[in-house]
Amino acid sequence: MDQLSRRDLLKRALTGGLGLAALSSLQLTAMSKALAAQSAPVSGYKALVCVFLFGGNDSANMLVPLAGDSLTAYVQARQSLAVSGALPISPRIAVADGIGFHPALAPLQPLFSAQHLALISGVGTLQQPTSKLEVQQGKALLPKNLYSHNDQQATWMRGQEPLSLERGWGAQMLELLQTNAEFSSCISLSGTNLWQRGQLLQPFGMSAKGVSGLTAHNGAGNRATLMKNLQAALMAPQTQPLANLYAQSNSAAQARSLIVADALTQAPTLQTVFAPDNHLAQQLQMVARLISVQATLGVGRQVFFVGMGGFDTHDDQNTVHPALLSQLSAALASFAAATTELGVANQVTTFTMSDFGRTLSSNGDGTDHGWAGNQLVLGGAVQGGDIYGQLLQQRLGSDLDVGGGRMIPTTANxxxxxxxxxxxxxxxxxxxxxxxxxxxxxxxxxxxxR
Structure with missing residues (x-):
């Protein structure tokens, strides 16, 4: 350490120039501090947390009319999928016939009342404002492969129609704000994803349980010694370019993992309860822990990606969908409570994305791929307690229904x-x-x- 500056130590470790076996816990702490010293300055701290609902959430059914013609049209459209027992909410701009949450969203009702939760209604992929007549006449500029899971997931994550460059808007924001964005500013708890893929920046992946480490060389004996020597050989500088790139990648990955793991040892114990059998809640609990040590990691901006699947409810929707919404709402409510506990509620905004909405009409046991839907945005800085955009009218044959209850978005994602x-x-x-x-x-x- 006396012969290496913190900057040199970090640079050499992350490029494979320094064997990780030589790093002590004090040196790892120095590396974390070096990250803070080298990050591009931004004003204050903010984090965006993307909750991706894979499969196409029937988000229209999250908001249910309470009375009058709106309720009649809703029941006619939804048939056996119509939700009863909706929880009344009072948006700041009143809704004719009233509106309520799906009962499974009960944990979110207090957040809406406290004006920390907003809904964006009638939102979806659009290249330009589009009318039903334009769609019927084949004159509309429609998103490519509109009802395809993979294509629409990618379009939501790119923020635009497919290009030759596979970049997501989460990573691009960081690259524009911080010319030398650090790996710890872009963390995924739900695998590799396009939203966090930039020109130079890639998501740092970890699980809800923490950072995965190499455990085969722990302990003593011939096997442990062999594994330590093998790891050292794999990470040592090589003369062959591809071999050297492989060594650098391995060394950088291990250095980054050790830095995050070391930072997490300083995270406070949260009093907020996250359900242990709720995988999304467990992901968000880890996000809260990571946010609590952002100063140690030295980042002024962070984007996090978490996800849950199962929303492709072609079948058994009356059983599957309420259970999914229950998990979603409980996880989001716990995370909101944790940000308040940590004193960062105004600095953290959480939002949902999904492949697409679903059809208003039933296929007999569920719904099929649709277009427009509703999305959630919550956080201390959110001007909540309201529904933004044009409320998605659940009425078959309306001016926005292009067939089978597939609704044209009135707000572009x-x-x-x-x-x-x-x-x-x-x-x-x-x-x-x-x-x-x-x-x-x-x-x-x-x-x-606000």
Whole structure:
């Protein structure tokens, strides 16, 4: 340590120039501090947490009409899938016939009442404002492969239609705000994803249980010695370029894992309870722990990715969907409580994305792939207690129904993304760089934040 500056130590460890076996716990602490010293300055701290609902959430059924013609049309459209016992909510802008949450969203009702939760209604992928007549006449510029899971997941994560460059808007925000964005600013708890893939930045992956480490060389004996020697050989500098790149990648991965694991030892014990049998809740609990040590990791901006699957409810929707919404709402409520406990509620915004909405009409046991839907945005800085955009009317044959209850979005998802990016710190020109389709819409930023 006397012969290496913190900057040199970090640089050499992350490029494979220094054997990780030589690093002591004090040196790892120095590496974490070096990250803080080298991060590009940003004003304050903010984190965006993306909760991806894989499969296409029937998000229209999260908001249920309470009375009148709206309820009649809803029941006619939903048939056996119509939800009863909706929990009344009172948006700041009143809704004709009233509106309520799906009963499984009960944990979110207090957050909405406290104005820390907002809903974006009628939102989906759009390249330009689109009418039913344009769709029927084949004149509409529709998103490519509109009802395809993989394509629509990618479009939500890119923030635009498919390009040759596979980059997501989460990573691009970081790269625009921090020219030398650190790996710990971009963390996934749900595997590799396009949303966090940038030009240079890639997501640092870990599990809800923490950072995976090499355990085969722990302990003593010939096997442990052999594994230690093998690891050292794999990470040692090589003369052959591809072999050296492999060594650097291995060394960097291990260095990063050790830095995060070391930082997590300093995380406070949370009093907020996260259900142990709720995988999304466990992911969000780890996100809360990581946020609590952001100063140690030296990052002013972070994007986190968590996810849950099972939302492709073609079958058995009346059983499956309420259970999924129950897990989702409980996990989000616990995470909101944890950010309050940590004193960072105003600095953390959580939002949902999903492949697409689903059909209003039933296929007999569930719903099929649709288009527009509803998304959630919550956090201390959110101007909540309201429904943004045009409330998705659950009425078959309406001016937005292109067939079978597939509803045309009235709000483009890029308008939601731009609003989140604005809160995160991006300028108008930066937002338009990431979301070029914004130029086709009247309003690029919604008043989602205080």
């Amino acid at each position: 890029v308008q939601l993304f731009a609003s989140l990016a604005s809160w995160f710190g991006l300028s108008d020109s930066q937002r338009r760089q990431i979301f070029p389709a914004l130029s086709a819409f009247d309003a690029s930023v919604m008043p989602l934040f």
